[in-house]
Amino acid sequence: MAKIIAGVGSSHVPAIGAAIDNNRTEEPYWKRVFSGFEKSKEWFTKTKPDVAIIVYNDHASAFSTDLIPTFALGAATEFPPADEGWGPRPVPVVQGHPQLASHIAQSVILDEFDLTVCNKMEVDHGMTVPMNLVMGKKNPDEHWPCPVIPLAVNVVMFPPPTGHRCLMLGKAIRRAVESYPEDLRVVIFGTGGLSHQISGPRAGLINSKWDKNFLDNLTKDPVKLSKIPHIDYMREAGAEGIEMVMWLIMRGALGDNVEEVYRFYTVPASNTAVGHIIMETRDKPKPSARKSSARKKPAASKRAVVAKSKAKAKPRRAAAAAKKVDRVRS
Amino acid sequence: MARREQAYDDIPGTFVFDAERAREGYPINTFCMSLMKDENRKAFKADEAGYIKQFHMTPDQEKAILTRDYNRMLELGANIYFTAKLGATDGHSFQHLAAVMTGNTQQAYADMMLAGGRNVDKNRSTTGMNTPVSLSDDVFAAGAAKPKAKAKPAAKAKVAKAGAAKAKSKTKAKASAKKSSPKSKSSKKRK
Numbered sequence: 280m281a282k283i284i285a286g287v288g289s290s291h292v293p294a295i296g297a298a299i300d301n302n303r304t305e306e307p308y309w310k311r312v313f314s315g316f317e318k319s320k321e322w323f324t325k326t327k328p329d330v331a332i333i334v335y336n337d338h339a340s341a342f343s344t345d346l347i348p349t350f351a352l353g354a355a356t357e358f359p360p361a362d363e364g365w366g367p368r369p370v371p372v373v374q375g376h377p378q379l380a381s382h383i384a385q386s387v388i389l390d391e392f393d394l395t396v397c398n399k400m401e402v403d404h405g406m407t408v409p410m411n412l413v414m415g416k417k418n419p420d421e422h423w424p425c426p427v428i429p430l431a432v433n434v435v436m437f438p439p440p441t442g443h444r445c446l447m448l449g450k451a452i453r454r455a456v457e458s459y460p461e462d463l464r465v466v467i468f469g470t471g472g473l474s475h476q477i478s479g480p481r482a483g484l485i486n487s488k489w490d491k492n493f494l495d496n497l498t499k500d501p502v503k504l505s506k507i508p509h510i511d512y513m514r515e516a517g518a519e520g521i522e523m524v525m526w527l528i529m530r531g532a533l534g535d536n537v538e539e540v541y542r543f544y545t546v547p548a549s550n551t552a553v554g555h556i557i558m559e560t561r562d563k564p565k566p567s568a569r570k571s572s573a574r575k576k577p578a579a580s581k582r583a584v585v586a587k588s589k590a591k592a593k594p595r596r597a598a599a600a601a602k603k604v605d606r607v608r609s
Numbered sequence: 610m611a612r613r614e615q616a617y618d619d620i621p622g623t624f625v626f627d628a629e630r631a632r633e634g635y636p637i638n639t640f641c642m643s644l645m646k647d648e649n650r651k652a653f654k655a656d657e658a659g660y661i662k663q664f665h666m667t668p669d670q671e672k673a674i675l676t677r678d679y680n681r682m683l684e685l686g687a688n689i690y691f692t693a694k695l696g697a698t699d700g701h702s703f704q705h706l707a708a709v710m711t712g713n714t715q716q717a718y719a720d721m722m723l724a725g726g727r728n729v730d731k732n733r734s735t736t737g738m739n740t741p742v743s744l745s746d747d748v749f750a751a752g753a754a755k756p757k758a759k760a761k762p763a764a765k766a767k768v769a770k771a772g773a774a775k776a777k778s779k780t781k782a783k784a785s786a787k788k789s790s791p792k793s794k795s796s797k798k799r800k
Contacts, residue, residue: 293703339690343642344631364645364697435688437617437627476727478689479680481622482707483718485726492744504744510617511743514733518623519689547722550707 281379281456281463285326286529286537287319288497288556289409291335291470293363294549296408299416300369312553315543316412322541322557323413323424328466330376332383332428332452333406334528335470336435338363340403347436348395350448353402353429354380361401370407371417376426379459383428386455392448402429409470412555434471434522438509445524446505449531456532469529471522473544474515475551484517485552490544493523494556498539501530536561619736622711624683634686636664637674641691644698653698679710 298309340361342348355375360367384396406429411417414424430452433439440448449467456465473490476482493516496504505527512521530537541557612633617625624630631638640661643649653660661671673681674695682692696706708718721727733739 339638339642339688339694344635344638344688344691347631362645364694435626435690436631437625474726474729476623477703477707478626478710479622479624479683480711481620481727481732482711483721483727484729484732485722486729487725488741489729489744496744507743510620513617513623513625514620514738515729515742515744518620518625546725549704550722550726552726 281330281459281461281465283453283456283465283467283532283534283560284328285466285557285559286533287409287413287466287468288494288526288529288554288558289412289468289470290472290548290551290553290555291405291408292548292551292553293338293404293408295553296368296404296411297365299408299411304416309548311545312548313412315545315553315555318541319413319543319555319557320415323466326466327464328425329463330379330426330428330465331410331468332430332456332465332532333409333468333470334430334432334525335402335405335409335468336433336522336525337431338403338405338435341397341401341431342433344436347433348431349433349440350392351395351397351400351431352380352384353397353400353431354384355398355400358400358402358406358427358429360407361403363403368404368407369419370411371419371421371423373402373406373410373423373429374426376428379456379461379463379465380428382459383452383455386458387448387451390451390454392451397429397431400429400431405431405470409468413468430528432525432528434525437521439521439524441509442505442507442524442527445527446501446531449528449533452528453532453534467529467532469526471525472516472520473523473552473554474517474520476517477519477550479518481517483550484520485546486516486520487544487546487552489515489520490552490554493526494542494544494554497526497530497556498537498558501527504530530558533558533560536563619734619738621732621735624680626683626686626688630686631688632686634670634682634688636666637670637682637685637687638691640664640666640674641687641694644694650698677709679706683710 295312298304298306303309304313340363342351353375354377356377357375358373360370360372381396384394388394406427410423410427417423432445452467473493474484474486476484493504509521512523516523537558538561539556539558541555543555544553546552612629615625615627617623644653657675658671661674666674667685670682670685672678673685677699679692683689693703693706696703704719705715708715711718713721731739733741
């Protein structure tokens with residue numbers, strides 16, 4: 280059985296790609312960004328997944344406004360880097376995993392997610408920049424360390440899919456992967472964001488507080504994130520910050536039990552706040568182990584306090600939280 | 610028909626590329642896509658006004674392109690990832706375009722980014738909705754009820770919300786006071 284073992288969130292700023300391609304990674308400005316991914320490269324080498332699913336968005340490279348698919352899954356055997364106006368990035372052609380990709384397509388469509396299937400597609404910096412950041416710099420004559428299944432999401436034309444839809448699609452992808460007969464260890468990437476606006480007079484907007492809360496809740500409470508309306512993303516995290524919904528597909532694919540193993544955040548890379556997180560999936564702890572660990576944690580009492588404080592402001596939520604505390608304590 | 614009003618129209622300095630703009634701006638974005646090919650870039654550079662005729666734009670759209678009015682292009686349905694191709698055809702970096710759209714010199718724009726970017730405060734809405742919403746505010750973050758809801762006289766419409774946040778932080782203070790007393794535990798058990 281195939282299994283999703285980890286999720287990676289990463290910004291996909293094009294200027295990061297340009298810095299790699301033009302050997303500028305040692306300049307102080309860029310070193311600040313790249314140093315945050317050294318640990319990630321080690322992690323990826325050690326983790327050695329068999330396949331990566333990369334959720335990203337196309338930036339007027341493979342898709343013009345002739346066709347705007349909300350979810351487009353790449354089932355080709357390979358995906359050449361797109362020419363984004365300065366020639367294709369000097370990176371290897373991305374090898375696909377057509378068998379797993381078509382299995383996922385079949386499974387999630389019957390699970391009521393109407394994907395577009397792409398048997399021919401070029402991929403742009405949205406996908407290759409996070410690959411570089413986590414898999415390292417690769418020359419065109421080298422190979423990426425594993426096959427990749429691209430999942431392109433429309434976040435360019437408003438409205439993109441809702442956060443909730445994204446989280447649910449992630450869950451459907453998890454079910455699809457787990458029903459694939461071959462033993463494969465799969466890592467899923469969510470890319471884009473974090474806060475940034477690159478269009479119009481408000482360009483340059485950054486909201487670090489929002490970003491931090493987003494990263495915190497990604498492990499803690501993704502359901503809460505899935506309820507954020509689009510307008511809040513645009514207002515608070517910039518018109519292009521809405522890309523963050525793609526991280527929720529990744530998160531949804533990880534299941535309930537995850538552990539954050541690494542995080543990095545810096546401002547800016549060009550116009551954008553760079554966010555990065557690695558979460559590993561954990562098997563459900565046994566009920567008994569869960570109880571004892573919860574009791575030991577001082578956090579349990581803290582949680583009770585929080586629940587109490589909420590009681591006056593938001594009775595319903597507080598009641599739910601109190602219930603949770605009771606369950607932990609009983 | 611005039612553009613339909615949208616809830617997000619009050620976000621300052623922002624032209625949301627929605628389905629309506631995508632339809633309206635289709636000729637501009639198609640023109641920009643054509644600049645992916647070198648021969649088209651050359652043809653455009655040789656005769657700009659003549660080259661863009663084939664895309665059947667409105668006169669306003671044509672004018673915005675010929676005068677390189679990037680904000681106006683966005684308003685008329687262009688998308689930034691597409692107009693960036695026009696910028697590249699002119700030999701401009703993306704940050705140059707951002708500086709132009711924000712009315713800055715490139716250096717001033719780059720400095721702003723290095724200093725942490727444009728602050729979201731006072732940049733949320735043109736109609737006074739300048740109180741943080743959801744994730745931006747601790748009101749939304751679980752358990753974080755520090756008295757951070759600063760009084761924002763400008764945001765009259767949201768005073769009530771800020772007040773609620775303050776009340777919440779007080780409640781937490783009370784609750785944490787209880788935490789230290791052993792009574793709180795027993796009361797919990799009774800429940």
